[in-house]
Amino acid sequence: DTGVSQDPRHKITKRGQNVTFRCDPISEHNRLYWYRQTLGQGPEFLTYFQNEAQLEKSRLLSDRFSAERPKGSFSTLEIQRTEQGDSAMYLCASSLAPGAEAFFGQGTRLTVV
């Protein structure tokens, strides 16, 4: 499978715990995006990378959220001290170039209890 893959697909965690998600983009894509989607809403931008450089973060992104793409390949998104409001689908996408179509992964569904 040469698409965008995300792991895990589902995560249930207790409030206050830290969680980390992984995204493996399509191999030749240098742009990688993280989005969050809640029920009935469109994907909400969180952050994006060009290669290993994090170029933009949403102003809505709490300090509890951090993302890395250490070698310009896979990326991780960590949420510290999770809150119930963090429950959502976290989507990763990659693209070949600025303005190109984005290919989304299946997402990681986070439930904070």
Add this chain to the structure above:
Amino acid sequence: GQQVMQIPQYQHVQEGEDFTTYCNSSTTLSNIQWYKQRPGGHPVFLIQLVKSGEVKKQKRLTFQFGEAKKNSSLHITATQTTDVGTYFCAGRTGYSTLTFGKGTMLLVSP
């Protein structure tokens, strides 16, 4: 900040009827993309429009980009049950990231 609005939020049609969803941006866009998300699935790219007044067709789907590059529409002719899903527009200004609308959920009854 940039806002992208879609109407309607939801539409239920009988198979064979036409369907249209509209997308409006608060700012002029450099391009607009359309995505489809099936229930339980992830967004899948449909098309990108770049030029003012551009019209593109994919079989029964017709996409338009307004002359002012602030609005767009997706029209489906003779809907089929396989068209069920949520259709999102996503706009971009310059090299900024995509801003998605809330989507239009389409339900098609046989």
